[in-house]
Amino acid sequence: MGAAVEVKDLTKKYGTLVAVDSVTFTIREGEIFGLLGPNGAGKTTTIEMIEGLRKPDTGSIRVCGIDVTKGDGKVKEAIGVQLQSTSVYDKVKVVEVIDLFSGYYHKSLRTDQILQQMSLNEKRNSFVESLSGGQKQRLALALALVNDPKVLFLDEPTTALDPQARRATWDIIEGLREKGKTIILNTHYMEEAERLCDRVGIMDHGQIIAMDTPSNLISKQNLDSALEFTSSSTTSKGLFEGLPWVNKMTQDGEKFILHTKEALPLLVEIVRLYQQKQLDLTNISVRAATLEDVFLDLTGRSLRE
């Protein structure tokens, strides 16, 4: 499989602020790649530069072999972008706007086919303003697919959707990967990143600080199992961090997360300490580590901020 997107030494500065700092990475054909990062990490700017919306200061970007930095717009025929769903006219009909967008491209799919695929056929003659949130998201995705693009950019594709609609959208996205499309996903939902992404890149302060499959990232950071509890005692910190089974401890205010490969012995010890020292300890739970933990460990912030 070749490379769908190749980014090399990509840099973008706004005055003295370095938004994107000499970033280099490759996205493989047919993979779902998630770019995660807190606000201000440079994620959005990076994606905009790959889409051709913004011009980089230095560096090169190739999408499906096309040089994006040339600025001749050739890349637009090969990509599809799903932006936040309100970026369409209110008073056009669903079928009209799909036809309109199809007409912009040299090669496009049949409107009926797209309406069927996105379950929008019943709403074909409805004005965009009358669609529900979920229907608008599906329309936004439909518009990203009119030209049957090789590379798709999805920006928060399931925000504000109910769980059922979210799962349906995930199925559609996985179906698109089956068809050989490369998908670049921007999301704040850890579940979504874990479920959909083949690989994930974590950005902070303009740089890619980690890039791998979700499970590799979790094990690389020695996070394995996470024992969580809430404690307001100031003595707690030193006490827990020093325990032998603890690989890593992260603290978010009064919430403590102890990462370990041996959850049970650690749990037993915590309970013993709780009884012995009458510690203020509540909401204890044990779970597997997630991308959220990786994120918190690497950036000190949570995905959702």
Next chain:
Amino acid sequence: MSILLRQIRLESNLLIRDKRSLFSTLVFPVIMILIFGAVFSGQSWDGIPAINYLLPGIIVMSVMMACMNNNAVKITNDREKGIYRRLSLTPLKRQTLLAGHVFVRYLIMLVSTALLIAIGVSVFEAQVGGNYLLFWLVLTLGAFVFIALGFVLSSAVKNSNSANALCTAVLFPFMFLGASFWPLDQIPLSLRPLCEALPALHLNTALRVIVVQQASLSVVWHEFPVMLGWLAACSILAVKFFKWE
């Protein structure tokens, strides 16, 4: 169908389906001509029936509303909603997008003008002699001045409400100082230099002189320099400051 024609069809549909903008560009000028025509019927200014002054004046008002107000409000609305951003990710060329937008504003201006002339003539017996080709030429020049001004104003504001407010704040002085509803000699001498500097007065004068005196180009062209100056200045500013986001 070529992409430009599709854009024109889209923009036309959007305009017709937007009841508020349709009202302001078509219905409101008609209401004005009916009111002013009725109020001043039988009156004469400089020996000529008032309606012959008022009809061009209200036509100029409708030109400004279609080419400046409606233009700027739509641009800021589409920009605010992220529509331009979405479209910039497609192969649609910016020139094509703007051409469709401008063409439909020009078209609705023509429709409005025809409607006003029809009412002026049938209801108030307005005289519309003169060279129709010249009338249309001058009208077109005026339209483009205000289209360019509309683009400039759209880059000065963030959302469509502000755009509407700003354009209205420009529209009213232009109409009043431009002598749309009363002859120039009703305006105090101290304000005249200001009036002469504005394009609206010259458009009004040019159209009136064609309709009332059947003037030819050799007379009318005196009104062109100020309008052309505004067109040039606004075009340069528009190109420099137009915001797509």
